[in-house]
Amino acid sequence: MGVTITLVSKLFGLMCVYAGVRSVSSDDGYGTEWLCYYDENGTEHTMNFSALPDDSDGWIFGGVYFYLYTRNNSNDPELLQTEINGQTKSQYFDPSRDTKALTHGWRGSGNDTWIQIQKTHFLDRADLNVIVVNWHELAKNPNYVWAALSTRYVGKQLAKLLNSMVDNFNTTGEKMHLIGHSLGAQVMGYAGMFFSKNMFRITGLDPARPLFELPPMPDEYRLDRTDAMFVDIIHTDGGFFGYKESHGQADFYPNGGTSPQPGCEGEDRGHVDSCSHSRSHEFFGESIQSGVPFTSYLCDDFQGFENGECKANTSSMGEPAQPRSEGNYYLHTRNESLYALGDEF
Ligand SMILES: *[C@@H]1O[C@H](CO)[C@@H](O)[C@H](O)[C@H]1NC(C)=O
Ligand SMILES: *[C@@H]1O[C@H](CO)[C@@H](O)[C@H](O)[C@H]1NC(C)=O
Ligand SMILES: *[C@@H]1O[C@H](CO)[C@@H](O)[C@H](O)[C@H]1NC(C)=O
Ligand SMILES: *[C@@H]1O[C@H](CO)[C@@H](O)[C@H](O)[C@H]1NC(C)=O
Ligand SMILES: *[C@@H]1O[C@H](CO)[C@@H](O)[C@H](O)[C@H]1NC(C)=O
Ligand SMILES: *[C@@H]1O[C@H](CO)[C@@H](O)[C@H](O)[C@H]1NC(C)=O
Ligand SMILES: *[C@@H]1O[C@H](CO)[C@@H](O)[C@H](O)[C@H]1NC(C)=O
Secondary structure: OHHHHHHHHHOOHHHHHHHHHOOOOOOOOOOOOOEEOOOOOOEEEEHHHOOOOOOOOOOOOOOOOOEEEHHHOOOOOEEEEEEEOOOEOOOOOOOOEEEEEEOOOOOOOOHHHHHHHHHHHHHOOOEEEEEEEEEEEHOOOOOOOHHHHOOOOOOHHHHHHHHHHHHHOOOOHHHEEEEEOOHHHHHHHHHHHOOOOOOOEEEEEEOEEEEEEOOOOOOHHOOOOOHOOOOEEEEEOOOOOEEOOOOOOEEEEOOOOOOOOOOOOOHHHHHHHHHHHHHHHHHHHHHHOOOEEEEEEEEEOHHHHHOOOOOOOOOEEEEOOOOOOOOEEHHHHHHHHOOEOOOOO
């Protein structure tokens, strides 16, 4: 596998650069037969779909862990475990309160700074059940393909836990909000799909594109608007690491939704895209605790928004997004924290 990737990458190096311009045509099989991407270090990788292993060769087995934080144990998470009989016990879970679940993407973990920051912001604001999903043992696989394939399994495990919470405690899907970044957004899509009740909301933070949107997968194999009552998506590296098309009920396109996001400019392509990709969770984290809203404007496209044609219908990107929001919303941000511009156009 490693050898195949290296060889293909050498052969198609130029095409990867070409494809990176985002004017992807399918003439050369890009997106249907092969795909290239950069990892966090800017190293180029090419995936040849017909050369992908079709059995468990290369699979890394690992666990999925659920950590509950509340105001009573804000720095001392409780590991939630579902017994064989479907019972989940918890000392801290409060069924009368809303539940937020957070998860990371490729090579991430539940300890990622942005997750811990969002957890803290949520608990500062209200007493909630915050569940951090740690699937690091699977996400750490250096082979993106395997990490991507694991999202379905991880999502199913989370759905199982949430189903058990509904059965064991007096709580409902209407109180649940799942938030995931990149591959973590795909995890949450699967969790919503496998959950047996109505899930209130899923927020996709620049949901992973390779192997979900490109090549185009059916809706049951990627986060889409049917996975919860309200699915909102923040696009910050659209067409590369993140979703380019709208797949939510409300899709937010800060600064047009593509790379480079303001403040991420530079020579190193991998760095620029990673920085832009991360903006989605930085914006969301800020929206939890900041009083300045990310006011966003419903519009047909970014050009129309920039031309000032769309001022009638607004929503707020991030945590305060109105669940009735529907369509594509555009906004500008600042180039560094604090990012939100409020109502400033
Ligand atoms: C990126 O570089 C760091 C530091 O050298 C290394 O630990 C990490 O594994 C690299 N990531 C990938 C995807 O190769
Ligand atoms: C992908 O692999 C198949 C089978 O090994 C090969 O026939 C094909 O030429 C490869 N395509 C690319 C783009 O490398
Ligand atoms: C949380 O702490 C409060 C105040 O100390 C206490 O009244 C409450 O019972 C605790 N709740 C749980 C679930 O431990
Ligand atoms: C943080 O990392 C430690 C050590 O790897 C691990 O045991 C723990 O489960 C992680 N916590 C979360 C919330 O992911
Ligand atoms: C279950 O929760 C609902 C809504 O929070 C509440 O009205 C009801 O009294 C609860 N039932 C029990 C048995 O705790
Ligand atoms: C943001 O823009 C200001 C004004 O143009 C500039 O001084 C600053 O260096 C920029 N910050 C970043 C992180 O790019
Ligand atoms: C936008 O706002 C206008 C004026 O408030 C309203 O008439 C119209 O129905 C709204 N359009 C959408 C798509 O929500």
